[in-house]
Amino acid sequence: MSQNAPLINYARELRGRYSPNDRVLLVQLPQFQMKSFSRDIARDRGMYAYPPTGLQCVRNALEEHDLEIKIVDLNYELLKRAIEDDTFNCEDWLSLLGQRMDDFMPGIVGVTTISISDTPDNPEFPLTAALMYLKERDDAIVIAGGVNANNERDYYLRSGLGHFVVDGEGEYRAPMLINIIAGSETSGPDQNGIYFFADGELMQSSGVSTVVQSVPSLADSYGDIPVEDYCKVGSLNPFSRMLGTDRVFSTLQLNRGCRADCGFCGVLEFVGPGVRQNSVENVIDELTYLVEQRSVRHIELLDDDFLGKKTHRSGVEKVLNAMAGFHESIGLTWSAGNGLIAASLDAPMIDLINRSGCVGFRIGVESGNADMMKRLKKPASIVALEKTCADLQKVPDIFIGANFIVGLFGEETVGEMKDSLAFAIRTKLDWASFTVYQFTGNENSEKNAATGGANDFVPSKDSAFREVVGGDNVAVGKDVFTIADHVVPSREQVRQIWFSYNLVANYICNKNLMPGGNAKKFADWVEAVFIGYPDNPYMPLFAGLARILTGEEERANDNFASARRNVQTSDYWQRRFREFDLNTLIDDTPMTTEEVYERLAPLQMEYEDFARTTPQ
Numbered sequence: 001m002s003q004n005a006p007l008i009n010y011a012r013e014l015r016g017r018y019s020p021n022d023r024v025l026l027v028q029l030p031q032f033q034m035k036s037f038s039r040d041i042a043r044d045r046g047m048y049a050y051p052p053t054g055l056q057c058v059r060n061a062l063e064e065h066d067l068e069i070k071i072v073d074l075n076y077e078l079l080k081r082a083i084e085d086d087t088f089n090c091e092d093w094l095s096l097l098g099q100r101m102d103d104f105m106p107g108i109v110g111v112t113t114i115s116i117s118d119t120p121d122n123p124e125f126p127l128t129a130a131l132m133y134l135k136e137r138d139d140a141i142v143i144a145g146g147v148n149a150n151n152e153r154d155y156y157l158r159s160g161l162g163h164f165v166v167d168g169e170g171e172y173r174a175p176m177l178i179n180i181i182a183g184s185e186t187s188g189p190d191q192n193g194i195y196f197f198a199d200g201e202l203m204q205s206s207g208v209s210t211v212v213q214s215v216p217s218l219a220d221s222y223g224d225i226p227v228e229d230y231c232k233v234g235s236l237n238p239f240s241r242m243l244g245t246d247r248v249f250s251t252l253q254l255n256r257g258c259r260a261d262c263g264f265c266g267v268l269e270f271v272g273p274g275v276r277q278n279s280v281e282n283v284i285d286e287l288t289y290l291v292e293q294r295s296v297r298h299i300e301l302l303d304d305d306f307l308g309k310k311t312h313r314s315g316v317e318k319v320l321n322a323m324a325g326f327h328e329s330i331g332l333t334w335s336a337g338n339g340l341i342a343a344s345l346d347a348p349m350i351d352l353i354n355r356s357g358c359v360g361f362r363i364g365v366e367s368g369n370a371d372m373m374k375r376l377k378k379p380a381s382i383v384a385l386e387k388t389c390a391d392l393q394k395v396p397d398i399f400i401g402a403n404f405i406v407g408l409f410g411e412e413t414v415g416e417m418k419d420s421l422a423f424a425i426r427t428k429l430d431w432a433s434f435t436v437y438q439f440t441g442n443e444n445s446e447k448n449a450a451t452g453g454a455n456d457f458v459p460s461k462d463s464a465f466r467e468v469v470g471g472d473n474v475a476v477g478k479d480v481f482t483i484a485d486h487v488v489p490s491r492e493q494v495r496q497i498w499f500s501y502n503l504v505a506n507y508i509c510n511k512n513l514m515p516g517g518n519a520k521k522f523a524d525w526v527e528a529v530f531i532g533y534p535d536n537p538y539m540p541l542f543a544g545l546a547r548i549l550t551g552e553e554e555r556a557n558d559n560f561a562s563a564r565r566n567v568q569t570s571d572y573w574q575r576r577f578r579e580f581d582l583n584t585l586i587d588d589t590p591m592t593t594e595e596v597y598e599r600l601a602p603l604q605m606e607y608e609d610f611a612r613t614t615p616q
Contacts, residue, residue: 003206010198011180014141020107028052028073029113029126042082045245046532049234053251056221061171071224072100079233094133112146120152131161145170157197167193168270169212211272217282219289228294236300239335239360241528249298250290254283254319258305267304275308280315284322291326299334307344320356327357336361339403342380342388360399368423369416389427401431407494408437415485421501428511434501477579504607507542519549537566537573545596560589
């Protein structure tokens with residue numbers, strides 16, 4: 001008897017119930033929570049719109065099967081309808097899935113989502129909502145994949161929300177599962193990581209766990225994907241927006257996996273250990289197709305570790321040189337929002353990145369506290385990271401940020417968090433991307449529930465108004481700096497710490513608002529961020545100050561007008577401005593370079609001092 005007899009028997013039972021045909025619908029779900037959705041932000045193209053790269057890889061893997069496969073990006077379709085049709089009720093987004101189901105009548109539906117997380121019992125969470133809808137229709141076999149589905153596979157399968165959850169990479173598991181559902185012989189070795197619930201028990205397929213070594217060029221997988229129109233409905237991140245919202249963008253991936261095993265990250269668990277470099281020729285083929293056939297002019301790298309190990313260096317250089325050629329000929333640009341590992345950023349690599357059209361990237365710092373760095377298992381020291389930050393000052397035209405996490409493991413003290421703020425201020429990169437630690441994985445569901453559920457990594461995105469409201473007995477504003485260093489703050493308090501750190505490090509103490517800084521780069525970035533936060537007043541306020549420094553008084557006044565309007569119409573923002581003494585800047589805006597520096601200097605000195613002072 002086959003080692004996968006339980007799976008085969010369960011599939012036979014499903015065949016009898018659903019009589020699956022040869023049509024497979026692969027669905028990418030919305031990349032945002034409906035509670036944080038804003039039609040105005042969508043119209044300004046401030047919502048995420050990443051192409052369905054993972055589903056394209058699965059489609060490629062199924063090419064040899066006699067199947068009719070369609071990819072549907074509901075995130076794209078929802079944003080498109082929200083922008084073009086004022087009568088469309090965006091909360092009724094599942095009707096779009098229903099239309100596709102009715103038109104195509106698939107026997108198998110595969111669903112996945114990216115970028116967001118939540119507790120699985122929230123019916124508004126896109127993955128949960130879609131699985132509940134498909135369960136109610138009950139007219140197809142349902143497979144879920146991706147990080148969110150695997151983090152909560154116990155809940156989804158035991159609740160009957162889907163028939164299978166495919167773990168990790170799907171290129172080998174999906175064909176095996178499709179064959180078994182069809183009652184056919186499987187080709188290649190059986191794979192583990194296919195989860196299902198049968199006979200009152202959660203089960204997993206038996207077999208090997210084969211990592212994907214190389215992916216064919218995805219050039220042929222764009223048939224269902226209007227990639228040249230994605231910029232018309234959204235953006236990838238501020239890197240793509242700062243180049244202009246009409247700039248056609250897409251994504252590219254050279255490496256899978258990561259050489260590190262950081263304690264906060266689920267990459268190793270999801271895709272396996274180490275880094276596997278894809279065929280460089282396939283990647284360059286896809287790049288060439290996107291540029292020459294689909295008019296793409298900006299690329300976002302999806303790699304968790306684009307620079308890879310030393311043995312990957314040649315491949316990285318070939319891809320960057322190909323980008324450099326397109327940058328010189330047609331102005332192609334690229335960015336790496338996921339971040340680059342600092343240890344690989346030596347002088348020759350920094351120079352090549354600069355020449356290849358890079359407009360921005362981040363490095364992973366995560367914490368400025370040495371003890372916390374050890375616990376994170378980061379492949380770098382504080383000293384090494386400081387040296388890299390100093391070396392990166394030599395490429396002033398690239399917008400470079402560092403990633404930080406506060407509230408690590410739910411156990412980080414205020415003093416340890418403050419070390420991260422101090423690191424961000426003294427190393428003077430262009431930006432410090434602070435996020436709030438999230439518990440991930442099946443084993444952490446109880447922790448999420450106990451602490452109020454899984455919220456967005458960026459707390460302001462939990463609300464359509466982009467507000468971070470404090471609760472009772474929670475310090476806000478400057479008061480977060482008076483919390484004793486030994487305190488392990490509550491999750492609600494960490495959200496307020498995030499707000500204060502973001503405002504202090506990125507706006508008040510940003511190096512580009514100081515003499516010798518690049519004010520234009522700062523203004524371009526913040527105005528791009530502001531698209532996603534139209535009710536925020538401090539973003540246009542500081543962008544306006546930067547435009548004064550660049551001599552663009554008219555653009556400065558437009559920003560100041562937005563800032564005043566947003567403050568005057570919101571009790572929340574009036575309170576926030578009082579908390580940080582920002583009223584003086586908006587009531588009487590400085591209109592010369594000298595005035596900007598003079599008025600910001602006392603605030604900068606005050607908060608730099610806060611970052612270094614240990615409360616008694």
